[in-house]
Amino acid sequence: MSEKKESCEGCEGNPQSFLEKTNNFNSIKKVIGVVSGKGGVGKSLVAAMLSILINRKGYNTGILDADITGPSIPKMFGINKKAQVNEMGILPEKTHNNISIMSINLLLDQADAPVIWRGPLLAGTVKQFWTDVIWGDLDFLFIDMPPGTGDVPLTVFQSIPLDGIIIVTSPQELVSMIVKKAYNMAKHMNIPVLGIIENMSYIKCPNCGEKIYLFGKSNLRETAKNLNLNVLGEIPVDPLMAQLVDKGEFERFNNDYLDKAADKIENMLVKDTDIHSFV
Template identity: 40%
Template sequence: MTTITRDAVEAALSGYIDPHLNTDPVRAGCLREVDIQGSTVRVRLELGYPADLFKHGWAQTLQVALENLPGVEHAEVQVEWHIEPHRSSAQTPALANVKNVIAVASGKGGVGKSTTAANLALALVGEGARVGILDADIHGPSLGIMFGIAAGTHPEISGQALVPLQAHGVQLMSMAFLTDERTPMVWRGPMASGALLQLINQTAWDDLDYLIVDMPPGTGDIQLTLAQKVPVAGSVIVTTPQDLALLDAKKGIEMFYKVNISVLGIVENMAVHICSNCGHAEHLFGTGGGEKLAEQYGVDVLASLPLSMDIRSQADAGRPTVIADPDSPLAMLYQQLARNVGARLAQNQGRAPAMPTIEISED
C-alpha cells in the first residue's frame, strides 16, 4: 500500500496556479491544514481575498488533483477566505470600521472610472465582502445615479456621524446626498479637500472589508489629501488604450508612487467594440496600450473591458452590469476584476512602505 505523505500532497497542490494570485496555493501561503487518515486526505486552504463565486470550483479542481495521487481514494478540499486589515502608519491611522481603502483613479475624465468603481464594489459584494463606496468627485458626483438613489435622498444622522445610504448591498456616501442636484460645488481646492475628509471621517461605515473611493480625474488637491490623510491600501488605475489617456494614466501612477501608495494594477476600458449586428471587432481607441503601460510599471492588467452600450445604459438606469445581468460575460469580467484586486491587496499585506521624507530645496 502506498504511503501518502504531506510532501506528496503539497506537491500535488503546487501543480495548480491560482489565477488571481498567479502562483500555487502552497507558495502563496494559503495552505492551513493537511489531515491524512489512511487513504483519505483532507485539506483546508484560506485565501486572502473574497472568493465566494470561485472557491467551490477551485476546491473541486484541487480535489481531483489529490485523488489522482497514488494511494488516495478520497480527498476533501475546503476553501475559505479571510480579509486582513491594512497596516496603516502612525501618520495616517486606520479609519473606524474599515479594513482596507482602495482608490480607483484615472489621469483624465471620460475613461469609465466611476462605472468601473461601481461595478468593482458590487462584484466584491458578490464575492461575499462587506463594501462601501465613497464618491470623492466633489465637483461632479455621479455614483448616486449609478446606484439608483432617488434625487433628494439624504443620509440620516446618528450622533455626529452620517449614516451611509444602502443600495444593492453597498454602503454609499457622496456629496450629492448632502446638496441639491442642481447646486454646483463652486469651491477652491482646500474647501473640496476639507469636504472629502469630512465625508470619510464623519460617515458611520459599518464593518467594511473594503471602502472603494471613486477619485476625481487628475492629480490635484483631492488626490494629495487622500494620500496624506487617509490610509489607502492600494490604488487601481483606469484608462483606455488611446495614447492621450495612457499619457495621463502614467501621471496618475507616478503620483501614487511618489506618495508610496501601491498601484494594484490597471483596468483597460473600451478595449474593443463588438458590432451587435455582425460581430465584427474593432479597436476604436487603439490596441495593447494597457498591456504596455502595465509592463512599463511592473503591474498587471487587472481587467480588459469592451466598449459596450449595455455597460453604459445599465449604469445610467441605476443598475450596473453586475446587478443588471449577473450571469453575463461582462459581469464575469467584473467578478474577475474584483478577485484580482482583492488578491493583489492580500499579497501587499505586510509590505506597507514607510511614509516618504519630503525635502524642499531652493533649486
C-alpha cells in the same frame, strides 16, 4: 565629530504623516482608490463594477464618492434620498444589495446643484467622508477618486490610508503621459498600484462578435510592462451598461469583464495584503 541627532517629525528620516483616523464606529479592512489621470474615462463605472462584484462575493462593501465636483455614484445605483446625519456622524445610504454609499449628492438639497468650491473645501469634504461617516464594519471600501493629479487627489492620497490604487485609463490616454502621472503620484506617496484597467477598449460587432478597436489597438500591455504593472481588465464600450447606468440599475449588470480583477482584490483579504500576489 558631529553628533547624530534623532530625526524629528517632518525630517526626512521620519516624514510627517497627514493620515486621518476614521471614527471609532468604523472597522474597514481594505481601502482601494480608483484613480484616473483625467476625467471621463470611466473611473466611476469601474469603482461601481468592482464594488458590485466584491459585494456579490459576500463581502461588506462601501463606495466613498470623492469626486465632489462630478459625483455620479448615487445616480448609478438609483439613490436620490438625502443621507441622515445624527450626533454620531453621517450615515451612508444603502443600495438594493446593501452596498454603503456616501457622496456629496446625498447631502445637497438639489442633486443637480453645481459644487463651486475651491480645492481646500473639496478636499476637506472628502476627508470628512472618511472621518465622519459611520461606515461600520466593511471588508472593502472603494474610493472613486477625484480625477487628475491636482491638490484634491493629493490630499486624499495623504489623508486616507489607502491599501492600493487601481488606475483606469482609455486607449487614447495610454499613449500620453497621463497614466504615468497617476502612477508616479502613487509611487511618490508609497501607495501600491494594484494594476491598470482599460475602459472603452473596443466594441463588439453585434452580428459576428468581432472586436473592433475604435481607437486602434492600444499599447496597454506595453505600458503596463514598462511600469511593471498588472493589467487587471479590459472593458468594451457596452451599451447595456450605459443603459443600466442611466436607469439607476447598475447593480444588475451581467458580464465578466472585471471578474479576474475582483478575484485579485478578494485575494488581498484572503492573503492579507500580499501585494505581490498581484504581480
